[in-house]
Amino acid sequence: MTRTSSPADAPVPGGWEELVTAALLGTERRTPPGCAPGPGAPAALLDAAAVETVRRRAGVRPAPAADRLEPAPADPRPPLPAPAARRLAMLLANRPAASGRGAAPDLMELLPQWLAAAEARGFAAPAQALPALLDAARGRTDLRPAVLRFAGPRALWLARLNPDWRFALRAAGGTGALGRPGDPEQTRALWQEGLFAERVALLSSLRSRDPAAGRDLLASTWATERAEDRLMFLDSLRTGLGPEDEPFLEQALTDRSRNVRTTAAELLSALPGSALASRMAARAAACVAVDRTRDTPAIVVEAPHECDANMERDGVLPTPPTGRGARSWWFGQLVEAAPLDIWSARLGGRTPGEIVTLPVADDWHDDLHAAWCRAAVRQRDAEWARALLGAPTAPEAGGPGAVSLAERAKLLGTLSAGERAEWVAGFIATHGLSEAFQLLGVCAVPWAAPLGRAVVDALNIARDAGSYPWSFSGVMGLAERCLDPAEANRLDALLAMPEEPEDASPGAGGYWAESFQRLVTTLRLRAAMTEELR
CATH class of the missing domain: 1.25.40 (Serine Threonine Protein Phosphatase 5, Tetratricopeptide repeat)
Structure with missing residues (x-):
C-alpha cells in the first residue's frame, strides 16, 4: 500500500526558524510554512516540527571524539563513616529556615561545626557529596575555606568542569588548583598571569608557609602593581608578620597611595622593635606625663599642635573625621602606634593596672584609654588588655564608658x-x-x-x-x-x-x-x- 504524503513530510521552506516564528505568533496569525490555514494548522505545525527535528538530528555530522578526561586525583584520607555520611547528606539537603521555624533545629547552621569536626578527624569527603558541598560553598562564602579543605583535591578537579564552581579554583590559588607547594616555576607563573583573586590567595597561602618567600614574590612586581592591588597585597603581610618585613614596609611608607602608606605604618607599629615604633614612642611620650604637684598624681596630656611631614610619612592621617578635633585625632594615632612597654618607665614605673587607674586631667581620659585599647589589640598585649578590661563585675564594664563593648570584644580576643x-x-x-x-x-x-x-x-x-x-x-x-x-x-x-x-x-x-x-x-x-x- 502506497502512503499518501502529507505537508509535514515535505521540506519546510525557511527551516526551523520559520516554525519557531509560527509557534510564537500562533497559527491564527502566522500559518506554518507548508501547512494549510484552518483548524488543522496547530497539529500540522507540531507534525512539521517533529519532522524537522528528526531531519536536523540526522544531518549532524560526526565530530572527532573529545580527549578523555584525566581521572580525578586520589584522596588518601580515610573514608567517612556511613552514619556521618548520611548526616552530611541531611545537612546539605536542608534549606535555611524562615523566621518562626518552630522547635526544629536549623541544620544549615550546624554545617560549619560538622565540617570542622570532620576535618579535625582527617576524613575524606564522599564523592557523591562533592557537588552539593560545592553548591553550598558557592552560596555561602563563609563556608568556602572549610568546604574546600574537607572536599580535598577531587573538588578542585570537579570545579574545572563547571563554571559555577570556579570560586574553588580562585580560593585555592596556587596551592592545589593551579600550582603545587614548592614548585617555584608554577608559583611565579600564577603570580604573573593569574587573576587578582588567585594572586591574593597565592600570596596569603605562601605567607602562611614561608613568609620570606611571600614577601620576595610581592617585592618582585611591587613597582608595577596598581595602587588598589598594592593595598590588598600589603594587607596579606599580616600573616607571618615579623622583623624581617621591616625594610620592605619602610619602603612602602613612601608609596604614592595614602592608603598603602597608612597600612604599612600600621603593620610597622605592630612590630615593637621597628624604627617606626621607636619614632612613634618618642612622639607619644612627649605628649603624656604624670603631674606630681597635685594631691593625687594624675596624667596630663599635651596633644601635638601640628601634623608635620614626618608624622604624615609615618602614617598619621592629618585630616580628622567630621566632629573630631584635629589635636585629639593626631594624639590618638601617636599613642595607638607607640609600643605599650614605654609607658611604665614614662609614668613612674607603674604597672598597666596601676596606670589605667590614674586620673587623666582636662577631659583627655577617653581619648587616651581608647588609644591604649587599639594599641593593646594591635600588639596583642594581654597584660594591657586585662588592665583596660577591668573586672567584669564593675559597673562601668556594662558601659557607657571610655572602653566600648566593641573595644572590649577586641581586647578579649588577646586573651586565652x-x-x-x-x-x-x-x-x-x-x-x-x-x-x-x-x-x-x-x-x-x-x-x-x-x-x-x-x-x-x-x-x-x-x-x-x-x-x-x-x-x-x-x-x-x-x-x-x-x-x-x-x-x-x-x-x-x-x-x-x-x-x-x-x-x-x-x-x-x-x-x-x-x-x-x-x-x-x-x-x-x-x-x-x-x-x-x-
Missing part, C-alpha cells in the same frame, strides 16, 4: 580561651545578656562550662521575668551553635510552658518554651553528630 570565657561569664552574671552578644562572639566553641551556665541562667531569668522574648533570639541562636552539648540535660526543666506574669509580652511563654525545645533538640543533635564521626 579560658580567660575570655571566665570574663564574659562574670559580665553576664552582673549585667545580663542584653549587652553581651558581641562579647559572646569572641568566645571559643564549645563554650566553657561557667560561660554556658551563665548564659542559660540569664535566659531563664529573662523568661521568668516575662521579658520580650524576641530580643534574645540572637543569643538563643548562638547558644544552639556554641553551648556544650553536655548541657542539654540541665535544660529539660525549662521545656515546660512558663506562667506568664501580667505584664509579660503576649505569647512570650510559648515562644520561650519553643526556643528552649529547639535549643535542647539542637544540642542533642550536635552530640549525635560528634559520636557519628568517631
Whole structure:
C-alpha cells in the first residue's frame, strides 16, 4: 500500500526558524510554512516540527571524539563513616529556615561545626557529596575555606568542569588548583598571569608557609602593581608578620597611595622593635606625663599642635573625621602606634593596672584609654588588655564608658580561651545578656562550662521575668551553635510552658518554651553528630 504524503513530510521552506516564528505568533496569525490555514494548522505545525527535528538530528555530522578526561586525583584520607555520611547528606539537603521555624533545629547552621569536626578527624569527603558541598560553598562564602579543605583535591578537579564552581579554583590559588607547594616555576607563573583573586590567595597561602618567600614574590612586581592591588597585597603581610618585613614596609611608607602608606605604618607599629615604633614612642611620650604637684598624681596630656611631614610619612592621617578635633585625632594615632612597654618607665614605673587607674586631667581620659585599647589589640598585649578590661563585675564594664563593648570584644580576643570565657561569664552574671552578644562572639566553641551556665541562667531569668522574648533570639541562636552539648540535660526543666506574669509580652511563654525545645533538640543533635564521626 502506497502512503499518501502529507505537508509535514515535505521540506519546510525557511527551516526551523520559520516554525519557531509560527509557534510564537500562533497559527491564527502566522500559518506554518507548508501547512494549510484552518483548524488543522496547530497539529500540522507540531507534525512539521517533529519532522524537522528528526531531519536536523540526522544531518549532524560526526565530530572527532573529545580527549578523555584525566581521572580525578586520589584522596588518601580515610573514608567517612556511613552514619556521618548520611548526616552530611541531611545537612546539605536542608534549606535555611524562615523566621518562626518552630522547635526544629536549623541544620544549615550546624554545617560549619560538622565540617570542622570532620576535618579535625582527617576524613575524606564522599564523592557523591562533592557537588552539593560545592553548591553550598558557592552560596555561602563563609563556608568556602572549610568546604574546600574537607572536599580535598577531587573538588578542585570537579570545579574545572563547571563554571559555577570556579570560586574553588580562585580560593585555592596556587596551592592545589593551579600550582603545587614548592614548585617555584608554577608559583611565579600564577603570580604573573593569574587573576587578582588567585594572586591574593597565592600570596596569603605562601605567607602562611614561608613568609620570606611571600614577601620576595610581592617585592618582585611591587613597582608595577596598581595602587588598589598594592593595598590588598600589603594587607596579606599580616600573616607571618615579623622583623624581617621591616625594610620592605619602610619602603612602602613612601608609596604614592595614602592608603598603602597608612597600612604599612600600621603593620610597622605592630612590630615593637621597628624604627617606626621607636619614632612613634618618642612622639607619644612627649605628649603624656604624670603631674606630681597635685594631691593625687594624675596624667596630663599635651596633644601635638601640628601634623608635620614626618608624622604624615609615618602614617598619621592629618585630616580628622567630621566632629573630631584635629589635636585629639593626631594624639590618638601617636599613642595607638607607640609600643605599650614605654609607658611604665614614662609614668613612674607603674604597672598597666596601676596606670589605667590614674586620673587623666582636662577631659583627655577617653581619648587616651581608647588609644591604649587599639594599641593593646594591635600588639596583642594581654597584660594591657586585662588592665583596660577591668573586672567584669564593675559597673562601668556594662558601659557607657571610655572602653566600648566593641573595644572590649577586641581586647578579649588577646586573651586565652579560658580567660575570655571566665570574663564574659562574670559580665553576664552582673549585667545580663542584653549587652553581651558581641562579647559572646569572641568566645571559643564549645563554650566553657561557667560561660554556658551563665548564659542559660540569664535566659531563664529573662523568661521568668516575662521579658520580650524576641530580643534574645540572637543569643538563643548562638547558644544552639556554641553551648556544650553536655548541657542539654540541665535544660529539660525549662521545656515546660512558663506562667506568664501580667505584664509579660503576649505569647512570650510559648515562644520561650519553643526556643528552649529547639535549643535542647539542637544540642542533642550536635552530640549525635560528634559520636557519628568517631
